[in-house]
Amino acid sequence: METVSERPDPRIRSAGPGDAEEIARLLHDFNTEYEEPTPGPKFIAERVAELLGGGETKVLLAGDPPAGLAVLRFRRSLWSPGLECYLAELYVAPDRRGQGLGRALMDAVIDLARAEGADYIDLNTAVEDRAARSLYESLGFDNRGGHPDDPGAANLYYELEL
């Protein structure tokens, strides 16, 4: 697609297991900023290290030291030989916003998902998060379930706490 940058942004790199503490710090800051519960950096770092080792989770980091990240979760598709890719988290630290790190991360997310053999990327976002929606829509993300001309067809994301 034309929306993907042709040259990788040098500020973006794939995380390895040694990045678990930096990733955990960013994820903890993310949830703290948005007043979501967080189990704390230590728990998150241990879990991230496990998930990165398992192969179905990939993390992209932006900046040095890292000031933003994207967390991708892959699984085998029910409908094709390929994979499904869920963009679980996308975050840029407040003092680094407005420098294109979010867009650079998203370009790298799309490149990585393609390289891994994903058929699509899905994600969810809130109606009022206009900056995120604008970024996703500019890259071709669609919330109308393949019905671009039907404004009533937007997909809602539902969740039930157990």
Add this chain to the structure above:
Amino acid sequence: METVSERPDPRIRSAGPGDAEEIARLLHDFNTEYEEPTPGPKFIAERVAELLGGGETKVLLAGDPPAGLAVLRFRRSLWSPGLECYLAELYVAPDRRGQGLGRALMDAVIDLARAEGADYIDLNTAVEDRAARSLYESLGFDNRGGHPDDPGAANLYYELEL
């Protein structure tokens, strides 16, 4: 939760690998009915058998012979020791609608997700699918991201084809 039936509905059972062909038939019918692409029952049956064997995919069947199903995908949470549960598919054949099979499946979905150790169930649905939304909402599913008093906070589900 009070919304879950106390007695399991005898019409619902967990699928095993031997059910792959029945599951594939229903999934193929599902996509055909909604004019979505389908790779055909043979491909789907092979894939379902593999996924059921892998342990992260569970299928519930309704009726005998099966006339409805729910497909659940589990993965380890980033934020807790538990699992995340994605309700990937929910379907009842047209000639068996209105008999409570969808609700019975959803009750069993919630019971199974809890039993497997999931922290939550998520899913997506279209704005115009009022029957599905009504069912999900009656069971406590929320599309407002934890902001029940803010009508602007509904979560949209985005997808990018690759």
